[in-house]
Amino acid sequence: MSDDPVRPGAEPRAGSSVLARIGGFFLSGNVVMVTFLAFVSALVLGAIIIILASPDAMAAWDHVGRAPGAALGRSWHAIATAYSALFIGSIGSPRGIVQAIASGDGAKISSALYPLSETLVSTTPLMMSGLGIALAFRAGLFDIGGQGQLILGALGATLAGFLLPGLPIYLHLPLAIVVGAAFGAAWGFIPGLLKARTGAHEVITSMMLNYVALNLLTYLLTTALFQRPPRYQPVSKAVAATAQLPHIAGPSLRVNLGIVLALISMVGVAWLLQRSTLGFKFRMLGANREAARVAGVNISRQYVLAMTLAGAIVGLAGAFMVLGVDHQVAAGYGGTIGFDGITVAILGQGNPYGVGLSALLFGAFAAGGRTMQLNANIPLQLVQVLQAVLVLFVAAPGVIRTIFRIRVRGAGRVFGGWSG
Amino acid sequence: MSDSPSTALGGRELRKDLAAVRRRGLAIALWVLAALDLLVFARTVSPGSTTVFELNAPPALPVPALHLPVFATLLVLGIVCALLGVVQYLWKGNRQTYLLLGIGLALTGVAFLAWAGKGETVDIEGLLMTSLIEAVPLTLGALSGLLCERSGVINIAIEGQFLIAAFVGAVVGSATGNLWLGLLCGALSGGLVGLLLAVFTITYGADQIIVGVVIDAFALGLTTFFLLSLLVPNQMTLNSPAVFGPIPIPLLDRIPVIGPLLFNQNIMVYLAIIILVIVQVALFQTRWGLRVRAVGEHPRAAETVGIKVQRVRYRNVILGGIVAGIGGASFTIGSTGQFAHNMTAGLGYIALAAMIFGRWRPLGALGAALLFGFFDALQFTLSALNAPIPSDFLSMFPYLATIIAVAGLVGRVVPPAADGQPYARE
Numbered sequence: 001m002s003d004d005p006v007r008p009g010a011e012p013r014a015g016s017s018v019l020a021r022i023g024g025f026f027l028s029g030n031v032v033m034v035t036f037l038a039f040v041s042a043l044v045l046g047a048i049i050i051i052l053a054s055p056d057a058m059a060a061w062d063h064v065g066r067a068p069g070a071a072l073g074r075s076w077h078a079i080a081t082a083y084s085a086l087f088i089g090s091i092g093s094p095r096g097i098v099q100a101i102a103s104g105d106g107a108k109i110s111s112a113l114y115p116l117s118e119t120l121v122s123t124t125p126l127m128m129s130g131l132g133i134a135l136a137f138r139a140g141l142f143d144i145g146g147q148g149q150l151i152l153g154a155l156g157a158t159l160a161g162f163l164l165p166g167l168p169i170y171l172h173l174p175l176a177i178v179v180g181a182a183f184g185a186a187w188g189f190i191p192g193l194l195k196a197r198t199g200a201h202e203v204i205t206s207m208m209l210n211y212v213a214l215n216l217l218t219y220l221l222t223t224a225l226f227q228r229p230p231r232y233q234p235v236s237k238a239v240a241a242t243a244q245l246p247h248i249a250g251p252s253l254r255v256n257l258g259i260v261l262a263l264i265s266m267v268g269v270a271w272l273l274q275r276s277t278l279g280f281k282f283r284m285l286g287a288n289r290e291a292a293r294v295a296g297v298n299i300s301r302q303y304v305l306a307m308t309l310a311g312a313i314v315g316l317a318g319a320f321m322v323l324g325v326d327h328q329v330a331a332g333y334g335g336t337i338g339f340d341g342i343t344v345a346i347l348g349q350g351n352p353y354g355v356g357l358s359a360l361l362f363g364a365f366a367a368g369g370r371t372m373q374l375n376a377n378i379p380l381q382l383v384q385v386l387q388a389v390l391v392l393f394v395a396a397p398g399v400i401r402t403i404f405r406i407r408v409r410g411a412g413r414v415f416g417g418w419s420g
Numbered sequence: 421m422s423d424s425p426s427t428a429l430g431g432r433e434l435r436k437d438l439a440a441v442r443r444r445g446l447a448i449a450l451w452v453l454a455a456l457d458l459l460v461f462a463r464t465v466s467p468g469s470t471t472v473f474e475l476n477a478p479p480a481l482p483v484p485a486l487h488l489p490v491f492a493t494l495l496v497l498g499i500v501c502a503l504l505g506v507v508q509y510l511w512k513g514n515r516q517t518y519l520l521l522g523i524g525l526a527l528t529g530v531a532f533l534a535w536a537g538k539g540e541t542v543d544i545e546g547l548l549m550t551s552l553i554e555a556v557p558l559t560l561g562a563l564s565g566l567l568c569e570r571s572g573v574i575n576i577a578i579e580g581q582f583l584i585a586a587f588v589g590a591v592v593g594s595a596t597g598n599l600w601l602g603l604l605c606g607a608l609s610g611g612l613v614g615l616l617l618a619v620f621t622i623t624y625g626a627d628q629i630i631v632g633v634v635i636d637a638f639a640l641g642l643t644t645f646f647l648l649s650l651l652v653p654n655q656m657t658l659n660s661p662a663v664f665g666p667i668p669i670p671l672l673d674r675i676p677v678i679g680p681l682l683f684n685q686n687i688m689v690y691l692a693i694i695i696l697v698i699v700q701v702a703l704f705q706t707r708w709g710l711r712v713r714a715v716g717e718h719p720r721a722a723e724t725v726g727i728k729v730q731r732v733r734y735r736n737v738i739l740g741g742i743v744a745g746i747g748g749a750s751f752t753i754g755s756t757g758q759f760a761h762n763m764t765a766g767l768g769y770i771a772l773a774a775m776i777f778g779r780w781r782p783l784g785a786l787g788a789a790l791l792f793g794f795f796d797a798l799q800f801t802l803s804a805l806n807a808p809i810p811s812d813f814l815s816m817f818p819y820l821a822t823i824i825a826v827a828g829l830v831g832r833v834v835p836p837a838a839d840g841q842p843y844a845r846e
Contacts, residue, residue, distance in 0.1 A: 049642070053649035142629055200826040203576075203629055204776060207769055208819035219812035336637070343637065346630055379648040384641030392634050396626035399619075 031349060037400050038393035046386045047079045050378065054078035081376045086383075089371020090119045090364035110252045115367060117253035121325060123363025124258040125150070125317040125334075129341025130348060130355040131262075131269045132188075132313030136202075137350040138273055139306035140286035145191060145206025146314045146338030148213030149184040153315025154322045154329050155217065156183030159226075161239030161323065172242040177261075177319050184315010185308045187213065192307025196300035202307065210338070218331050234331040245324035258320035263356070265313065270352035282306055314338060336384075343391040362387060443508070446521055450505030453528045457498030461535040465490045471534045472541040490538045497531040522787065529794065537805050547794075547801045548681055553755065555786075555793035556692045557582065557764075560747030561771025562778060562785035563699050564610075567740035569780060570703060571733045572716040572838040576632025577617050578744050579768025580639030581610040585748025587643040590759040591651070593661030593752070602661060602753050603687075603746065610745020611738050613639065618737040622730055625842040636768070644761050651759065663757045664688060688746075688754035695743060700782040712736060716836035719843040729843050747771070773822035780835060792818040 051057045060067070060074040092115035100112035129146045136143035143149075157180030164172060191205040220226045221234040228235050245257040273279040284292040285302050293299055318334060326333075344362055348354030369383035393400050471493075473486040501524050508520050533542050561578045568575035585606040593602025613635060620631045651659040664686040672683040682689075703709035712732055714722040719729045752759050770792055777791075778784025795818060799811040 049645065053646060055653075144629075144633065194823070194827045198827040200823070204773070204826050205823050208773065208823050211766060211769075211819045212816050215812040215815045219810050222810065336640075339633075339637065342630075342633055346634075379645045381641045381645040381648070385638060385645060388634050388638035388641060392620065392631065392638065395630045395634065396620045396624040398624035398626070 034397050034400050035347070035394055037404050038390050041393055041400070041403065042386045042389040043083070045389050046382060047083075049382065049385060050079050050082050051075045053378070082372055082378045082382070085372040085376040085378070086365070086368035088368070089115055089375075090368030091115055106250070107252075110250055113249065114253060115371070117249060117255040118367035118370070119360070119364045120255045120259045121363075122366035123359050124262045124324065125321045125337050126340055126344050126362050126366075127262040127356055127359035128265060128317030128320060129314045129338050130344030130359050131265055131352060132184075132310040132315075132317070133341045134345040134348060134350045134352065134355045135269055135273070135282070135313060136306055136310040137345055138279075138286045139282035139302060140289060141192075141195070141303065141306055141310070142203050143188065143191070143206055143307060143310045143314070144203050144342065145187065145209045145311075146317075146341040147334060147336070148206070148210040148338070149187045149311045149314035150318040150321075150334045150338040150341075151213040151217050151329075152187040152311075152318070153180040153184035154318030154333055155220065156180040156315065157243075157319035157322045158236050158239055158329050161243035161327075162237040165240040165242070167242055169242045172240065173245065173323070176239070176243040176323055177316065180319025180322070181312040181315050184318065185312035187315070188311015189304065189308040192304040192311075195307070196303040206307075214332065217329065217333060221329070221331055228328070236329045239323060239327045243323060244327060245320065254325060256324040258324035261316075261320065262359075265316065266352050266356045269313070273352065278305065314341060317341070340387070343387055346391050347394055349394075447505045447509035449521065450501055450508055450524045453524050454498045454502035454505060457494050457501060457528060457531045461531060462491060462494040462498065465494065465535065465538060469538040471537045471539070473533075473544050474541050485541070488534055490534050493534045494531050497527045497534075501527050522791070525791070529798070533798075533801070536802055536809065540805055542801065542805065545681065547797050550797035550800060551790060551794040552681065552685070552689065553793075554796045555789040556688050556754070557747040557750050557767055558771045558774050558789035558792055559692050559696060559786050560750070561744055561768055562775040562789055563695060563782060564740040564744035564747065565772050565775040566703075566780055566782060566785060567699065567712075567736050567743060568614075569775070569839050570716045570836055571712050571736035572719060572836060572841060572843065573618070573621060573733055573737050574628040574632065574840045575614075575617065575737065575740055575744075576629055576769075576772065577613060577635040577639075577741075578771050579764060579766065580632075580636040581613045581741050581744035582748035582751065582764040582768045582771075583636075583639045583643045583762070584613055585610040585745035586751040586763060587646070587759050589749035590661050590752035590757070591658050594658055597662075599662060599664055599753050603749050606749030606753070607742045607745040610748055611742040614738045614741020614744070615734075617741070618734050621842065622733050622737070625844065628840055628842075640762060643759070647759060647761060659758050661753050661757050663753055663755060686754060688750040691746060692750075695746070696782050696786055699743075703782065713836070716838055719838050719841070723845065729845075733843070744768075744771075770818050773818060776835075777822050777825045791821075 051061075054074070057071070057074040057078045060071040064071040092112055097112045100108040103109075129150060132149070133143050133146055157176045160176040160179035161172075164175070167175070187209060188206075190209060191200075191202040194200040194205050195202045218234065221236060224231075226236045228237050245261075247253065247256050248260065249255050271279075273283060281292070281297050281302050284295065284297055285299060285306075289299065292302075317337065321334065321337075322329060340362060344358045345355055347358040347361075348356070365383045365387060369380040372378050372382070373380045469490045470487050471490055473488060504520055504524050533547075561582060564578055564581065565575045588609040589602045589606030591602075592605040593599045596602070617628075617631060617635060620626045621628045647659075666684050666686050667690070669683040673679045675683070703712065711722065711727050714725075715727060715729050715732045722732075723729050748764070751763055756763075771789070774788035774792055775785050777788035778786070795814055799814050802809060802814065803811060
């Protein structure tokens with residue numbers, strides 16, 4: 001970006017102290033630092049929102065002239081309650097975990113590890129949808145259709161899960177996963193093909209397909225094939241036990257094989273992008289389409305492949321949710337997870353390991369947010385605001401640079417217009 | 421983007437090819453509609469059945485209800501549709517492709533209603549009324565997107581602007597008891613979101629699509645958060661605004677059928693029409709509009725003749741936010757009053773689709789918004805008739821139509837050339 005000039009070796013202003021120079025060295029051009037500062041900014045903004053929503057604190061601010069201490073104290077109390085609930089809900093109490101492990105009591109360990117298990121459960125689909133969308137990112141495609149691909153993946157896994165009871169688990173479970181991936185792939189294939197054949201922008205087509213998928217789901221949940229027998233509610237039949245992802249930390253914790261498969265997928269996507277010919281072509285395409293074309297890359301085919309693969313991976317997010325946790329689909333299944341995958345991919349800067357970390361963070365946010373809502377009576381959606389602010393700052397490092405007066409390279413990824 | 425998709429795919433032949441494919445594709449689409457009328461609908465109709473189309477007229481001039489024999493109606497409409505397809509196939513120089521398709525779709529809509537409502541009464545006035553009301557936020561949202569994109573900034577944040585303005589409109593309207601103040605604040609809050617988009621994308625060069633998507637997530641989270649933490653405990657004071665009542669326009673509102681439809685609506689409908697006319701005229705008849713379009717098509721050239729590109733973009737994005745804000749306010753103080761969780765339910769994205777479907781033109785956007793609104797309204801009518809078609813498929817229509825439109829199968833859709841391109845002075 002010429003807006004955001006990279007000045008290699010630009011010295012700090014003359015006359016600045018040694019301390020400032022050292023600080024400047026650590027603060028310049030560092031992705032981790034930007035993300036950290038963005039995180040801090042998001043928490044500060046979140047704190048302001050918490051105060052605004054706390055009647056106690058706001059009442060104290062009415063008399064800030066007479067009792068400034070009370071206003072600050074109440075505000076601090078509101079913020080501390082919220083953020084500590086967020087922490088306890090996502091990680092748990094560190095002391096509690098140590099004590100439980102020391103006691104050696106299985107039930108106690110389980111309950112102390114419950115928050116961590118919930119974090120990993122929420123992380124799994126976020127990581128998968130983030131990985132799929134990041135893969136498309138790297139090929140220069142903006143897959144905004146995660147929601148639809150996730151729904152299709154969940155539908156496919158559910159269908160295979162209840163349609164073939166009696167299969168042994170080593171056949172049934174892989175089959176259900178593969179069908180889920182195939183359904184998601186189909187939903188990614190459409191925008192890929194349209195882009196390759198007609199130039200239709202994938203942002204629009206994949207976004208529209210989200211709503212087609214949502215309506216398709218609502219419709220299918222009224223059909224005899226999908227709907228659970230009494231047929232009063234829009235809920236699908238349940239997935240057979242032989243197609244469910246086994247729990248990996250005892251029956252009382254929901255954490256299941258899905259997180260392991262997600263981690264394997266993360267390594268797989270990283271390998272694909274960094275080590276394989278296909279990944280190299282994707283990255284070429286993402287870096288410079290014209291150069292890729294001149295170098296003999298079949299652009300149309302890569303578009304279709306990248307979108308199909310992305311759809312398959314996001315479809316797996318839905319499959320893991322169904323097979324690992326819910327064992328059925330309902331109307332509006334998946335909520336905003338397919339959408340959150342976009343923010344996960346942006347926060348991870350399209351790097352599979354970065355995506356994994358971002359998904360872990362957002363998974364912790366999701367699990368902690370539920371506890372915060374329950375214990376501190378603060379709506380879960382605060383977490384959504386924090387995530388959005390965090391990603392907004394990461395997508396525009398220039399803003400962070402201005403706020404904190406540091407030098408930061410790059411201006412984030414730019415996709416360009418509808419016609420490209 | 422300097423390289424169009426067709427250069428990447430083998431040049432001019434393909435573009436020519438596509439034009440022919442589009443012409444034929446449209447003809448085939450019309451024939452499919454005709455086949456739907458004749459083969460699917462007409463075959464399942466018993467010979468003697470009729471459908472009553474009721475047109476509720478104002479008391480001054482009652483209009484009798486129309487009794488249509490279903491089979492004959494379907495036959496006529498199907499044949500007309502098929503003939504339109506022939507015309508389209510043979511008429512090579514036709515540039516009004518959308519017009520023919522629009523007529524075909526409308527005829528099929530009537531045929532469909534006649535078929536679905538056989539032996540019953542269809543409330544046409546109600547159907548049209550609902551379509552029009554649904555079309556108001558869609559039109560305003562599409563105009564917002566259009567104002568931004570004509571200057572080269574993609575506005576995916578329409579959904580977020582809708583939500584925040586709906587929220588602010590409801591809260592201000594409820595707390596102050598003044599709906600006009602609510603509308604004003606709603607519009608300004610939309611403008612504020614526009615400013616946010618402008619700062620991040622124009623000044624800091626962040627990707628417009630990413631920022632738009634994230635702003636939508638931000639708006640959804642923020643409005644739901646404050647709804648649950650502030651509005652729900654104080655429902656009576658903060659979330660119970662009145663709504664704008666209908667303003668009859670003297671004399672005109674007494675015209676049969678269209679009188680009550682067009683001239684006895686609330687301020688939102690009139691505002692949408694006024695803004696539409698202003699945008700249409702300003703964009704294509706004034707110097708301001710020429711400058712905006714120049715910035716959207718070729719910012720470098722615009723800069724060399726002395727137009728301040730960044731300033732034009734800032735102005736348009738904020739203006740677009742204000743227009744979307746008015747559309748957002750119509751969700752609460754224009755119709756239902758209360759703010760509810762995620763009450764725009766993706767209509768901001770449909771508005772974006774309406775803008776694209778309307779080919780970045782105000783009147784086109786209006787047409788698309790009416791069409792989408794009609795299909796939305798059709799669901800209510802059909803569920804009242806117990807029609808044998810699941811409403812979910814009707815809900816898919818705007819989305820499928822948009823996909824077909826951007827795929828260029830029925831007419832060309834060309835965005836402004838510099839749409840989505842950040843611009844920096846050299």
